[in-house]
Amino acid sequence: MAIFTVGNRVVQARYGTGTVISSNEYHTVIEFDEHGVRNFSTAIVKLEKSATMAPRRKKTTKRKKAAKKAAAPK
Numbered sequence: 196m197a198i199f200t201v202g203n204r205v206v207q208a209r210y211g212t213g214t215v216i217s218s219n220e221y222h223t224v225i226e227f228d229e230h231g232v233r234n235f236s237t238a239i240v241k242l243e244k245s246a247t248m249a250p251r252r253k254k255t256t257k258r259k260k261a262a263k264k265a266a267a268p269k
Contacts, residue, residue, distance in 0.1 A: 198237060199223065204245040207235075212245050 199205060203215045205225060213227035223237045228250050 199242065204247060204249065205242040206245045207240065207242055212247050214249050 198220065199215045199218050201215055201217060204212065205215060206212050207225065207227075210225075210227045210230045210233060213225040213230075213233075216224040216226050216232065218224070218237065221237055223235045223240055223242075224232060225235065225242075226232045
């Protein structure tokens with residue numbers, strides 16, 4: 196059982212490549228490149244280290260989020 200540190204790039208069989216967001220002896224949280232954030236039990240998750248770089252995420256500003264929210268139908 197390996198506990199990965201925040202920022203480690205890992206590969207999981209079902210979800211592919213991702214970045215560890217948090218990890219302790221009970222839970223490991225990973226943000227996957229293609230599948231978003233997923234929570235795993237640290238004791239049973241099977242992960243391998245990855246050498247791939249994290250993809251660049253588009254930066255959103257509060258202004259854009261507020262405009263989307265205001266434009267949403269009620």
